[in-house]
Amino acid sequence: MTLDTVKNAEQTPEADQPWSELGLKADEYARIREILGRRPTGAELAMYSVMWSEHCSYKSSKVHLKQFGEKKPDSDAMLVGIGENAGVVDVGQGYAVTFKVESHNHPSYIEPYQGAATGIGGIVRDILAMGARPVAVMDPLRFGAADHPDTRRVLPGIVAGIGGYGNCLGLPNIGGEVVFDACYQGNPLVNALCVGVMKHEDIHLAQASGAGNKVILYGARTGGDGIGGVSVLASETFDATGPAKRPAVQVGDPFQEKLLIESTLEIFAEKLVLGIQDLGGAGLSCATSELASAGSGGMRIELDTVPLRDNTLSPEEILMSESQERMCAIVEPGKVARFLEICEKWDVIATVIGEVTEGERLEIFWHGELVVDVPPRSVAHDGPTYNRPYARPSWQDALQADAPTAERLARPSNGEELKAALLAVAGSPNQASKSWITDQYDRYVIGNTVLATPEDSGMIRIDEETNLGVSVATDGNGRFTKLDPYTGAQLALAEAYRNVAAGGAKPLAVSDCLNFGSPEDPDVMWQFAEATRGLADACLVLGTPVTGGNVSLYNQTGETAIHPTPVVAVLGVIDDVTRRTPIGFAEEGQLVYLLGD
Amino acid sequence: MARVVVDVMLKPEILDPQGQAVQRALPRLGFAGIADVRQGKRFELELEGPVDDAALARIREAAETFLANTVIEDFVVRIEEEGK
Amino acid sequence: MARVVVDVMLKPEILDPQGQAVQRALPRLGFAGIADVRQGKRFELELEGPVDDAALARIREAAETFLANTVIEDFVVRIEEEGK
Amino acid sequence: MTTRVGVVTFPGSLDDRDAQRAVRLAGAEPVALWHRDKDLHQVDAVVLPGGFSYGDYLRCGAISRFSPVMDTIIEQAKLGMPVLGICNGFQVLCESHLLPGALTRNDSLHFVCRDQKLRIENTGTAWTRDYSAGQEIVVPLKNGEGRFVADEHVLDQLEAEGRIVARYLDVNPNGSYRDIAGITNAAGNVVGLMPHPEHAVEPLTGPTTEGLGFFTSVLKQLVNA
Numbered sequence: 001m002t003l004d005t006v007k008n009a010e011q012t013p014e015a016d017q018p019w020s021e022l023g024l025k026a027d028e029y030a031r032i033r034e035i036l037g038r039r040p041t042g043a044e045l046a047m048y049s050v051m052w053s054e055h056c057s058y059k060s061s062k063v064h065l066k067q068f069g070e071k072k073p074d075s076d077a078m079l080v081g082i083g084e085n086a087g088v089v090d091v092g093q094g095y096a097v098t099f100k101v102e103s104h105n106h107p108s109y110i111e112p113y114q115g116a117a118t119g120i121g122g123i124v125r126d127i128l129a130m131g132a133r134p135v136a137v138m139d140p141l142r143f144g145a146a147d148h149p150d151t152r153r154v155l156p157g158i159v160a161g162i163g164g165y166g167n168c169l170g171l172p173n174i175g176g177e178v179v180f181d182a183c184y185q186g187n188p189l190v191n192a193l194c195v196g197v198m199k200h201e202d203i204h205l206a207q208a209s210g211a212g213n214k215v216i217l218y219g220a221r222t223g224g225d226g227i228g229g230v231s232v233l234a235s236e237t238f239d240a241t242g243p244a245k246r247p248a249v250q251v252g253d254p255f256q257e258k259l260l261i262e263s264t265l266e267i268f269a270e271k272l273v274l275g276i277q278d279l280g281g282a283g284l285s286c287a288t289s290e291l292a293s294a295g296s297g298g299m300r301i302e303l304d305t306v307p308l309r310d311n312t313l314s315p316e317e318i319l320m321s322e323s324q325e326r327m328c329a330i331v332e333p334g335k336v337a338r339f340l341e342i343c344e345k346w347d348v349i350a351t352v353i354g355e356v357t358e359g360e361r362l363e364i365f366w367h368g369e370l371v372v373d374v375p376p377r378s379v380a381h382d383g384p385t386y387n388r389p390y391a392r393p394s395w396q397d398a399l400q401a402d403a404p405t406a407e408r409l410a411r412p413s414n415g416e417e418l419k420a421a422l423l424a425v426a427g428s429p430n431q432a433s434k435s436w437i438t439d440q441y442d443r444y445v446i447g448n449t450v451l452a453t454p455e456d457s458g459m460i461r462i463d464e465e466t467n468l469g470v471s472v473a474t475d476g477n478g479r480f481t482k483l484d485p486y487t488g489a490q491l492a493l494a495e496a497y498r499n500v501a502a503g504g505a506k507p508l509a510v511s512d513c514l515n516f517g518s519p520e521d522p523d524v525m526w527q528f529a530e531a532t533r534g535l536a537d538a539c540l541v542l543g544t545p546v547t548g549g550n551v552s553l554y555n556q557t558g559e560t561a562i563h564p565t566p567v568v569a570v571l572g573v574i575d576d577v578t579r580r581t582p583i584g585f586a587e588e589g590q591l592v593y594l595l596g597d
Numbered sequence: 598m599a600r601v602v603v604d605v606m607l608k609p610e611i612l613d614p615q616g617q618a619v620q621r622a623l624p625r626l627g628f629a630g631i632a633d634v635r636q637g638k639r640f641e642l643e644l645e646g647p648v649d650d651a652a653l654a655r656i657r658e659a660a661e662t663f664l665a666n667t668v669i670e671d672f673v674v675r676i677e678e679e680g681k
Numbered sequence: 682m683a684r685v686v687v688d689v690m691l692k693p694e695i696l697d698p699q700g701q702a703v704q705r706a707l708p709r710l711g712f713a714g715i716a717d718v719r720q721g722k723r724f725e726l727e728l729e730g731p732v733d734d735a736a737l738a739r740i741r742e743a744a745e746t747f748l749a750n751t752v753i754e755d756f757v758v759r760i761e762e763e764g765k
Numbered sequence: 766m767t768t769r770v771g772v773v774t775f776p777g778s779l780d781d782r783d784a785q786r787a788v789r790l791a792g793a794e795p796v797a798l799w800h801r802d803k804d805l806h807q808v809d810a811v812v813l814p815g816g817f818s819y820g821d822y823l824r825c826g827a828i829s830r831f832s833p834v835m836d837t838i839i840e841q842a843k844l845g846m847p848v849l850g851i852c853n854g855f856q857v858l859c860e861s862h863l864l865p866g867a868l869t870r871n872d873s874l875h876f877v878c879r880d881q882k883l884r885i886e887n888t889g890t891a892w893t894r895d896y897s898a899g900q901e902i903v904v905p906l907k908n909g910e911g912r913f914v915a916d917e918h919v920l921d922q923l924e925a926e927g928r929i930v931a932r933y934l935d936v937n938p939n940g941s942y943r944d945i946a947g948i949t950n951a952a953g954n955v956v957g958l959m960p961h962p963e964h965a966v967e968p969l970t971g972p973t974t975e976g977l978g979f980f981t982s983v984l985k986q987l988v989n990a
């Protein structure tokens with residue numbers, strides 16, 4: 001294959017391009033041609049296609065997510081809001097906490113162990129990139145019916161993957177959820193949350209400024225994993241027989257990630273970086289375009305300097321590769337040597353792959369030939385925005401009318417019936433003890449876990465001298481949300497809020513993972529619109545801003561969407577963790593109160 | 598009894614962190630000249646009956662559906678040579 | 682480049698829970714007639730130079746001191762046959 | 766002079782800071798040791814902490830065992846310096862042949878994290894003097910490859926020489942032969958332990974504070990020596 005350079009693109013305007021296979025729509029492809037004033041090169045097309053995918057561009061959800069900003073409650077606690085890798089919250093005593101929940105649903109269905117493992121890896125790098133030391137993880141999960149044969153394939157792999165990766169990183173697992181419901185049979189939900197702690201002055205942002213500053217790629221070598229994964233995996237629907245395409249699956253290396261964490265924290269401590277970004281979905285396409293567009297000036301990358309695991313990769317593939325455990329940093333020339341030294345200490349490969357330039361373009365070269373020449377903002381931020389049609393489903397009234405209200409639900413009228421009802425509840429997999437899962441997770445490592453399973457919220461001490469701590473709970477109820485998306489999202493928030501308060505912490509901020517079906521279905525889009533509206537309204541009332549989160553769409557099997565499942569995480573602060581309130585009765589003779597009505 | 602071996606290796610394009618860790622350690626231990634290391638699994642199956650085509654076909658199916666994860670792994674089924 | 686394979690298996694007297702788990706699962710999946718399963722490791726080493734006696738001796742030493750833990754494991758070193 | 770207890774960090778060590786905290790709470794001075802540095806910086810004793818050094822790839826502890834710091838530790842351990850290996854550290858000690866046997870995959874094939882009851886069987890080691898014979902304690906246990914195995918002859922010898930330091934009670938969490946949770950070398954200065962006493966040193970974060978005894982024991986041993 002000949003190299004598709006910018007010059008070549010200019011000379012061959014009519015060349016056929018696989019924009020459709022890469023998930024782009026005709027009008028999106030036309031937009032790209034308009035932005036560039038020519039046809040894109042293969043490498044440019046790769047970048048636009050991954051960055052403009054639903055997963056990276058939030059093109060269907062953006063118009064609704066805006067409300068989290070518009071209805072943002074006044075809060076002194078927000079240090080960094082939506083838009084960065086993760087939001088940052090002031091928790092006092094000079095400390096800041098960052099937390100975020102993300103999904104890895106589709107990859108985990110295809111390859112449960114690696115899908116879930118790399119889900120943990122991805123969210124941990126997001127938190128690290130903010131300048132924080134990751135201190136805990138949580139894992140809200142949804143599976144199909146407990147007795148379905150495919151649950152047997154999916155569940156043990158997912159749990160082992162979360163444990164395998166999180167345990168090896170040395171991050172305590174302080175909570176999560178396990179819910180079984182047939183609606184998740186062909187589309188389990190694997191959401192992962194990470195909490196990180198830093199001092200205010202350590203906050204780092206993803207931006208590249210200052211001409212002459214170096215772009216350093218460090219961590220794992222780049223391989224052929226997950227190429228096209230972003231656009232295909234996260235945006236296409238599975239049919240009932242399983243995944244139609246089997247794109248390369250990413251394999252995680254938690255040991256490499258542990259080294260990445262330690263080296264990065266040492267690099268932060270010595271103040272060696274100006275801007276930093278993790279490589280997640282969309283890999284280098286995302287990191288370079290986001291860093292460049294958030295800064296001033298342009299960027300020049302020599303793509304052939306990227307260390308490869310597979311020497312046959314083309315520039316397009318290198319730009320799209322989702323190889324795990326990589327980060328990209330902007331470093332002043334005078335600090336490069338020390339940066340590389342720290343990486344060497346931790347056996348982490350680090351390479352200068354380019355620099356910040358005076359111009360306004362992101363230019364990428366392959367053995368001296370220009371293969372990408374784009375305005376970085378057009379890749380990272382100016383993706384399409386859809387106002388998808390939505391309408392209250394025709395079946396919504398019937399569904400609500402059929403709901404078991406107090407009047408219609410037959411109450412047990414005798415001992416036998418009461419026993420049967422009790423046994424039915426007690427025997428439900430959703431009520432059963434989760435210890436067979438949580439016993440596979442390390443909750444002790446780091447030695448700061450104050451509350452973890454089976455408590456209402458997870459709580460972590462962040463200062464051993466003052467006993468300052470934070471707590472997090474996640475909740476979500478797809479059945480409620482299906483019945484009434486507006487209220488269902490609010491219920492999820494209220495429950496997580498209560499769980500944090502019950503442990504003794506003051507709720508401060510919210511992160512959310514919005515798991516829904518196809519946005520192209522007006523019914524689903526209505527659920528999404530209602531749930532976001534409900535969540536934004538409730539956050540305003542409770543005074544807890546949404547600091548960030550993640551949207552996962554196309555969660556469906558064939559035409560059937562999962563229950564709309566917004567998972568809401570609430571973060572709280574407690575100034576003295578020794579005053580925490582565990583669940584359970586501590587001593588005989590204590591009084592029991594019921595609060596609320 | 599007859600023995601059939603199933604070797605399961607990660608596909609070449611899939612990252613093999615274990616093999617890499619071994620490869621990086623070897624030179625430190627004084628073993629130079631090794632360009633690449635991949636680590637996989639070896640299953641030794643002892644059959645009750647003879648190793649005929651039918652038995653091999655069944656084992657191949659077991660490897661395909663169970664012993665290997667063909668999303669990320671390749672496998673080879675072979676009859677163990679005498680004297681091993 | 683030449684390939685040398687090192688197979689590492691738990692010694693027969695050491696319990697192999699992984700192999701046992703596979704063996705117990707096989708009949709449930711419809712694969713009968715398998716009397717025993719042991720699971721071990723397979724290392725594929727790509728040598729930079731030729732596979733001569735000196736190279737094999739070094740690999741045997743690496744297997745003995747590093748790739749296998751001879752307290753609990755046995756190993757076999759062999760040159761990969763052609764055409765594999 | 767305060768007693769100095771070194772805690773080694775290998776790439777992938779996880780419980781190194783926890784071990785340092787336990788050393789501090791016991792009244793000694795924790796000293797961070799780096800795997801590439803042969804120098805032990807005048808420490809009086811060494812802890813090899815838990816974690817997944819080198820990702821636990823190949824075998825747990827197999828790659829760490831060849832790090833420069835281990836050369837010195839092996840040398841010093843043979844001269845009588847107290848060494849405690851916890852979990853991954855225990856695996857490193859077995860791989861180094863400072864302790865017999867090996868640690869293999871749990872019989873459940875799952876990683877297990879639980880509050881584990883143990884009986885201290887030998888109070889004569891450098892790390893268990895502060896316990897009473899037969900004392901039962903609860904400390905966290907968390908491992909995927911914690912099943913202690915050795916051949917019958919070695920097991921019999923360990924029993925006969927009283928070198929089993931701690932045994933699992935109530936539940937054997939990983940299928941360890943003869944319920945073995947920890948062992949010592951013949952001299953009693955090198956101890957390997959699968960459970961994590963360093964996670965049971967504060968009432969706030971541990972199930973008990975019964976793990977502290979390992980760290981106070983070595984302090985007494987060194988002060989009396």
Ligand SMILES: Nc1ncnc2c1ncn2[C@@H]1O[C@H](COP(=O)(O)OP(=O)(O)O)[C@@H](O)[C@H]1O
Nearest residue numbers: 139141175176177178434438452453454455456
């Ligand atoms: N996937 C999981 N990962 C970690 N902890 C979990 C997970 N699922 C449940 N837990 C924890 O187990 C405990 C009990 O969960 P659950 O029965 O769902 O309680 P609740 O109904 O109070 O939310 C909680 O502390 C919860 O955080």
